[in-house]
Every structure is written in C-alpha cells, then in structure tokens.
Amino acid sequence: MLATASSTEIAFLMVALIQGVFAIVWGIGAYAVATQRNAVLHWVAWSALSAFTWIVLANQFQQPPFIAVLAGVIAVMALQRGIRLFIGEKPPQRAHLVLLVVELLALWVGNAPESRPLQAALNYSVLSSLYFYTAWDLYRHARDRLQFRLPVILALPVLFGGLAYGSRVVRAIVDPQSVLTQMAADSSLNVHGALIFVVLVLSLHATLMVLVVARLVNELRRLSRHDGLTGLLNRRAMEELLDAQVERSRRAEEAFAVMMLDLDHFKRINDQHGHPVGDLALKHVASLLAEGMPTSASLARFGGEEFVVLLRGASASQASQVAERLRESLASRPLSHQGNLLALSVSIGVAQWRGRTDELAQLFLRADGALFQAKVQGRNRVVLSIETRAPQPAMA
Numbered sequence: 144m145l146a147t148a149s150s151t152e153i154a155f156l157m158v159a160l161i162q163g164v165f166a167i168v169w170g171i172g173a174y175a176v177a178t179q180r181n182a183v184l185h186w187v188a189w190s191a192l193s194a195f196t197w198i199v200l201a202n203q204f205q206q207p208p209f210i211a212v213l214a215g216v217i218a219v220m221a222l223q224r225g226i227r228l229f230i231g232e233k234p235p236q237r238a239h240l241v242l243l244v245v246e247l248l249a250l251w252v253g254n255a256p257e258s259r260p261l262q263a264a265l266n267y268s269v270l271s272s273l274y275f276y277t278a279w280d281l282y283r284h285a286r287d288r289l290q291f292r293l294p295v296i297l298a299l300p301v302l303f304g305g306l307a308y309g310s311r312v313v314r315a316i317v318d319p320q321s322v323l324t325q326m327a328a329d330s331s332l333n334v335h336g337a338l339i340f341v342v343l344v345l346s347l348h349a350t351l352m353v354l355v356v357a358r359l360v361n362e363l364r365r366l367s368r369h370d371g372l373t374g375l376l377n378r379r380a381m382e383e384l385l386d387a388q389v390e391r392s393r394r395a396e397e398a399f400a401v402m403m404l405d406l407d408h409f410k411r412i413n414d415q416h417g418h419p420v421g422d423l424a425l426k427h428v429a430s431l432l433a434e435g436m437p438t439s440a441s442l443a444r445f446g447g448e449e450f451v452v453l454l455r456g457a458s459a460s461q462a463s464q465v466a467e468r469l470r471e472s473l474a475s476r477p478l479s480h481q482g483n484l485l486a487l488s489v490s491i492g493v494a495q496w497r498g499r500t501d502e503l504a505q506l507f508l509r510a511d512g513a514l515f516q517a518k519v520q521g522r523n524r525v526v527l528s529i530e531t532r533a534p535q536p537a538m539a
C-alpha cells in the first residue's frame with residue numbers, strides 16, 4: 144500500500160504513527176504513575192485523537208471530513224487541559240467553549256472551493272490560539288513554580304506550534320488561491336506541514352516529559368528537606384539555611400539568632416500514652432510553633448523532640464521575646480486527645496550571632512548551653528546564652 148502512497152499520505156501517516164506510539168507510552172505512564180493520572184490520560188487522549196486525525200487526513204486530505212478536523216481541535220484542547228490539570232490549575236472551560244464555537248462555525252462555512260480559504264483561516268486561528276494559550280500556561284509555570292532561569296524554553300515548542308498555524312492563517316487570508324490548490328493536492332505545503340508537525344509533536348512530548356521529571360525532582364527535593372512526621376524542615380535543610388545565613392551575615396553584617404527548643408519530659412508522654420500519642424504531640428507542637436513563627440524565621444525539627452529556629456535580623460532581646468511567646472503559646476494550649484488534655488511545655492535556649500569572627504559550631508554550643516540551663520533551672524523557660532549577653536563586637 145505504501146508503495147503506491149503519495150508523499151503527503153506517507154508524511155501524514157508518519158505523524159499518525161508517532162502520535163499512536165505516544166498514546167500507548169502515555170497510557171502506560173498513566174498506570175505506572177498513580178498520581179496525576181487524570182492529567183496524563185488527557186495526554187493519551189491528545190495523542191490518540193491526533194493520530195486519528197492524521198490517519199483520516201492521509202486518506203482524504205483533498206476534502207478533510209468534518210469529524211477529523213474537529214478531532215484535531217479537541218486533541219489540542221485535551222493537551223492543554225492535561226497540562227492545566229498537571230500543574231494544578233483549572234482547565235480553561237470558557238475559552239475552550241468559545242474556540243469550539245468558532246471551529247463549528249468553520250465547519251458550517253463548509254469546504255466548498257469558494258469557502259475553503261475562510262474555513263482554513265478559521266480552523267487555523269482556533270489551533271494557533273490554543274497553542275499560544277498553552278504556551279502561556281507553560282511559560283507561567285516555568286517562571287513561577289519551576290523557577291527556570293529561561294522560562295520561555297519550556298514554552299518554545301508550543302509557541303512554535305502557534306506560530307506555524309498562525310502563518311497558515313495569514314497565508315489563507317493573503318493568498319487564498321494557494322491554500323485552495325496546495326492543501327487539496329499532494330503538495331509540498333502538505334508534506335512540509337506534516338514534517339513540521341513531526342518536529343512539533345516530538346518536542347511537545349519532550350516538554351510534557353520535562354514537566355513530569357521537574358515535578359519528580361521537586362518532590363524528591365522537598366522530601367529530602369522536610370521531616371516526614373511534622374512537615375517542618377529537617378536538620379539537613381536547617382543546616383543549609385544556617386550555612387547560607389552565616390555567609391550572608393559575614394558579608395553584610397546581618398544580625399541573626401538561633402533558638403534550640405526541647406520538649407520537657409517528653410518520654411513520659413510516650414511511656415504513659417504510647418508512641419502514637421507522642422507523635423500526635425510532636426505534630427501539635429510543630430503546628431503551634433509554625434503558627435507563632437515570624438515571617439523572617441525558619442523552623443526545623445532537628446531530631447527527636449528537639450526543634451531549631453533561625454531568626455534572621457533578630458537581636459538577642461528580640462529573639463528572647465519570640466522564644467517567650469512560643470513557650471507561652473505551647474504551655475497554654477495542651478494537646479486534646481480522646482477527651483483528655485495533655486499538658487506540654489518546652490525549654491528554649493537562645494544565642495545570638497556575635498559577628499564575623501563567630502563560628503556556627505560555637506553559636507550552637509552557646510544555644511545548647513542555654514537550653515541545658517533552662518532544663519536545669521526547672522524547664523518550661525527561656526534562657527539567653529550568657530556569652531550573648533556579654534559585650535559584643537559591633538554589629539549592624
């Protein structure tokens with residue numbers, strides 16, 4: 144059959160084959176990756192509908208049937224809906240409805256020779272609008288959520304699709320005769336169009352894969368920086384923040400302080416009520432601490448029942464005030480469990496960065512020493528490191 148096929152038929156069937164293969168690939172992906180299944184199923188629909196369109200067009204490009212043209216448009220809508228769902232946004236229902244109406248108008252205009260250029264112009268306008276709109280979605284996502292240095296990169300293939308169809312709209316308007324003759328024939332316009340589409344769909348699938356990989360990388364990064372029980376930053380993330388803060392403070396002489404918080408007699412909660420209740424208490428404490436945290440501060444679960452707070456720009460007395468507020472908040476809001484109120488309290492050691500010559504390890508030793516003093520003095524209290532209170536080198 145292929146031996147007798149025209150160049151246009153072969154080119155169109157090639158696009159259909161690629162889209163068919165990717166429909167299967169995304170179908171397998173949808174079942175392999177349980178999350179985002181709905182979004183990925185939209186990409187299956189896009190690939191499958193697009194494959195269907197190109198198979199029908201390969202056989203009837205002289206008089207493209209209504210159903211194939213419509214399927215082509217719905218395919219691109221499915222692509223955009225899938226992308227929107229994947230990035231956690233609502234699909235653009237109203238815009239799609241408007242574009243569908245324009246597409247139906249194109250079909251109503253009909254493909255008789257005198258109306259074919261107008262129909263083509265309307266059809267290509269719908270397709271190019273969909274591609275431009277999707278490019279904008281991808282650009283925003285790359286810029287705001289993925290924080291790509293060059294966000295336009297992610298949108299390039301779709302932008303290219305918008306431009307390719309946009310140029311066809313212009314052509315249908317300024318040179319309707321060529322549309323009429325070339326689209327209906329085994330022409331270079333059709334073959335080039337199909338080849339461009341091969342590049343377009345391959346780069347579109349690559350774009351979708353970048354989206355999937357970027358999400359997995361972000362998720363892994365998030366998991367590696369957060370504590371599984373409380374959702375707070377973990378020790379590693381806090382150490383990174385502190386290292387960066389020391390660098391900034393050495394460079395810009397920015398003040399900062401750290402707080403070490405340790406729950407009092409936490410072992411008793413575990414012993415008396417069981418480990419699961421101990422876990423609930425840790426979550427309760429984490430949410431109270433997070434609630435009372437100034438916006439410029441970072442909070443981490445450092446290990447076990449110990450938490451660390453980095454207070455940027457805070458003086459020793461400001462840090463002590465924040466610590467006192469947190470202590471009070473915890474002491475006054477016990478954990479409610481099965482009708483019982485479990486009292487919780489925390490001891491807090493505070494130490495301030497003493498300027499350029501200070502070391503993080505020393506700062507931690509001071510905060511730990513202050514925490515130890517808080518425990519020794521009877522718990523449920525805040526102690527400011529003695530060295531912090533001693534005369535300090537000048538600080539901005």
Ligand SMILES: Nc1nc2c(ncn2[C@@H]2O[C@H](COP(=O)(O)OP(=O)(O)OP(=O)(O)O)[C@@H](O)[C@H]2O)c(=O)[nH]1
Nearest residue numbers: 405406407408409410411413418419421422447448
């Ligand atoms: N439920 C639960 N308990 C934990 C977790 N991590 C550490 N612990 C418990 O925290 C308790 C800490 O006990 P200790 O270090 O003796 O301290 P404490 O009882 O709080 O006494 P002080 O710190 O001296 O006031 C131990 O019983 C640990 O098993 C956790 O993730 N979940």
